[in-house]
Amino acid sequence: MTDHQNEPVRSITDLARIAGVSVSTVSRALTSKGALNKDTRRRIQELAAQHGFQLNVAAQNLRLGRTGAIAVLLPLGHERGQHLSDPFFMAMLGFLADELTERGYDLLLSRVLPDGEDWLDAFIRAGRVDGVIIIGQSNQSAVLDRTASHYRPLVIWGAHAERNQYLTIGTDNVAGGALAARHLLERGRGKLAFFGNVAVPEFAARYEGFLSALPADARDRVELVHAHVTPEASYRVAADYFAAGRRPDGVFAASDVTAMSVITAAAEQDIRVPDQLSVVGFDDVPLARLSNPPLTTIRQDIRRGAALLVEQLCQRLAGEEVGSIQIAPEIVIRESS
């Protein structure tokens, strides 16, 4: 008998030779699929372990006509800045990684700068992934609609709009905005401002819900302040705003980051939160609790959102037809309001 200890084992062919069986037997043993003698299977598995051999995933996938990977795309349509620095997206990414790993998929991360109309189709045609999760539709809803019409395994985190055909999972932003409005009213606030970029569909929905829950007189006086997503940019906007002498008594911010910017900028003008100004954020990122004062905010259930995104995507991969889902937000009252 030959000494096989030193032969490198790079493929099932190598292992088959050493084991004295055919490649298909090795394949069956290692994939645990197909009928095979128990002892043969065990013997080959042990041999594989001894030689530190594992099936080549790429070849396996090529043969199976799949890739075993799901893309998570972050389109940077509106904000070219450090989108990935947004704690909300990051938490989402973490949970997605967990969910996908659990189902045996790899997570392919990509930030895309949408250019023209073909970026998504081109990405899909490259065949690198079996399905696509998009976090935030940005200003790309037309592109998404077009692609969704012929490509099924596509789910989007974000606001749902009637006119869009693609599959979305997202917080009910309108309801969230309404929660913020009612809370500020309860606090006796009536001179209100909304901080956020309403070109982003999610933020527009928050704003819309906010307005809709306000009595007419308060609604008419709401100031709409165009704040960007990144910490630096939103802080600058807030600082300018207060420096210009604006003095609302209640602010609803489109995100926790923006809310923290508002609080910081207010503090620099000696505006006391919450005595003189109530601030409500959106997201409930982990750091919201550590803001000073701790942030009152509209909580999005990120873990649930990630689970649903993966769940719906897998259904579509299995050929099922599934629809959009909205998740109810809740308000978390802390000390900033």
Add this chain to the structure above:
Amino acid sequence: MTDHQNEPVRSITDLARIAGVSVSTVSRALTSKGALNKDTRRRIQELAAQHGFQLNVAAQNLRLGRTGAIAVLLPLGHERGQHLSDPFFMAMLGFLADELTERGYDLLLSRVLPDGEDWLDAFIRAGRVDGVIIIGQSNQSAVLDRTASHYRPLVIWGAHAERNQYLTIGTDNVAGGALAARHLLERGRGKLAFFGNVAVPEFAARYEGFLSALPADARDRVELVHAHVTPEASYRVAADYFAAGRRPDGVFAASDVTAMSVITAAAEQDIRVPDQLSVVGFDDVPLARLSNPPLTTIRQDIRRGAALLVEQLCQRLAGEEVGSIQIAPEIVIRESS
């Protein structure tokens, strides 16, 4: 001539048939490699564009014996919590995504719970990626050392230690700790505390540098408070600490998140920052600027770190031998100290 408009084009074979040439010609045309008549090349490229055809990356990679993907691994050795919620890692991830995309690599994200000694080798043997970037060595330096001895395309973000053979890119944590110490001394602080988990090598180095820059009397009185990485856990530790009546006049926190926890917990005991207590963080995450008061912190150049990680990895992939690099930190003085 047949009408080819409606035939699906799924492979170079299909396109070759339509173009009336051989598959190798199509391959050469689409990869822009090998000699080929200019007009033929252009004609085939146009045909491909018309039919929305792109080369199948998986098959290409199988043939070329590579994967075109780099893994970014987050070992959750010490902290099982939402590691991915740490803003520092997230910012790093964003920059890595940019750098890798630019060089034509996909980024495969995976959070791993290290179990036993084989997790990294097993991951590598699966052959899913061409190289591995590990963010944070956690408590896995033995595993890393073993793997690094036989697997070259491996780079680690984190503290460099003489005894470890693997390639690290990281901030000079010792120097960073010293910067914090000197700053607190300048502020006239002498009753100091360090908040952080010194089982994490990076944090241990920060602590070491902190102590080393202190005069003997101050050094001997430094309190070491074991704070965890996650916001909730570190906040709880800080709250308990102050509730127990501890009253240092200077705190150096192992991370910005921990520093924000300390500030929040202090505020709840009516300890004024910076009047009664100076707090210095580490990282300079985007939100540090928006902390209240804005955080004095030791800045890590994340963008540069990400660029270097990818650069060194690519060198190794090209067969070059390259060594570890330390990045000098700098102190950013804001209002918390």
Add this chain to the structure above:
DNA sequence: CTGTTAGCGCCTTCAA
């Protein structure tokens, strides 16, 4: 229960 064989889609050597 196991072996033989034909590809998955692509690249590349060799020959024309």
Add this chain to the structure above:
DNA sequence: TTGAAGGCGCTAACAG
């Protein structure tokens, strides 16, 4: 300049 053919490592009929 182009074509034919072999094979990357694996799976799944189909035979035996």
